[in-house]
Amino acid sequence: MTIDISVPGKINLWLEVLQKREDGYHELSSLMLPISVYDHLEMGLLDHAGIHLECDHPGVPGDSANLAWKAAESYLKALGERAGVHIKLSKNIPVGAGLGGGSADAAAVLLGMNRLFEYPFPVDKLHQLALMLGADVPFFLYRRPALATGIGENLQELDGIPAYPLVLIKMPVAVSTRWVYQSLKLTRGRSRIKLASFLSHPWQVEDVLENDLETVTQEKFPLLTRMKAWLRGHGAVGALMSGSGPTVFGVFPEKGSAEKAALLAGEEWKDCYVAVAEVLTASPAGEKWF
Numbered sequence: 001m002t003i004d005i006s007v008p009g010k011i012n013l014w015l016e017v018l019q020k021r022e023d024g025y026h027e028l029s030s031l032m033l034p035i036s037v038y039d040h041l042e043m044g045l046l047d048h049a050g051i052h053l054e055c056d057h058p059g060v061p062g063d064s065a066n067l068a069w070k071a072a073e074s075y076l077k078a079l080g081e082r083a084g085v086h087i088k089l090s091k092n093i094p095v096g097a098g099l100g101g102g103s104a105d106a107a108a109v110l111l112g113m114n115r116l117f118e119y120p121f122p123v124d125k126l127h128q129l130a131l132m133l134g135a136d137v138p139f140f141l142y143r144r145p146a147l148a149t150g151i152g153e154n155l156q157e158l159d160g161i162p163a164y165p166l167v168l169i170k171m172p173v174a175v176s177t178r179w180v181y182q183s184l185k186l187t188r189g190r191s192r193i194k195l196a197s198f199l200s201h202p203w204q205v206e207d208v209l210e211n212d213l214e215t216v217t218q219e220k221f222p223l224l225t226r227m228k229a230w231l232r233g234h235g236a237v238g239a240l241m242s243g244s245g246p247t248v249f250g251v252f253p254e255k256g257s258a259e260k261a262a263l264l265a266g267e268e269w270k271d272c273y274v275a276v277a278e279v280l281t282a283s284p285a286g287e288k289w290f
Helices: 067-079 101-116 123-133 177-183 195-200 214-220 223-233 255-268
Strands: 002-020 026-046 050-055 084-090 146-150 154-157 165-170 238-241 248-251 273-278
Touching: 002 101, 002 238, 026 101, 026 165, 050 067, 067 084, 067 101, 067 123, 084 101, 101 123, 165 223, 165 255, 177 214, 214 223, 214 238, 223 238, 223 248, 223 255, 255 273
Parallel strands: 050 084
Antiparallel strands: 002 026, 026 084, 026 146, 026 273, 146 154, 165 248, 165 273, 238 248
16 A cells, blocks of 8 residues: 655744743744645555655655654554555755745654554644654644644644735755754743734734744845845735745735746746745645544
């Protein structure tokens, strides 16, 4: 039996870092939105124990350094099975981009393993395994807009989020999330953004586009500030860096203007990844993963 999984990346419409905990994690408040940029996985069980991972991206390891590999290992350990799995990973979500590609792949592996073994674990168990892999991983089990609080493990799924058209621009560099958090100077203390106010006027995105991690990444890569201004100057109603960066995104009023801006962005930033995407407002229909 072989299964195919497509898993989306994400943007953070806002990301407030509130405080650092004694265990080293950071408390945050972030609106996480899945977007129409996907990694693809093919998975199947082997007739011998072990994990075999192959990836079409030369910068992505195929061993235990890969979060997808770790996800398979943790699942098998929790299941108590000496089984084997083959994973073929095709990367379309840019690597080291602040779009959650590694976390998305890990969640996809957990979902795929659960399907291959005919659903022994309920969603609560998968959520627990996901959190052990990383604070962002649980979000990708559900693939729906959600307010993430705590260290990211508390997810409030949301309706009423528009399918915002987006333009993504990523510099040809990778940014370490660990480095960004270690370099962050905490000043916020409490959340400023009010969810109810945002949901009543979801197109007033300029009121909520905040990312506390920008100060760190933009200091090292000041071009990000210019990219955000460029997007706003070419029709975006707002622009922000996603996650720890370096991808910036512009929110556009409709798809046509996003497509026009993306063509111009490709000419302006020839060495950058440029893509048009949209926010996904519901989980894919007809899929059973837990």
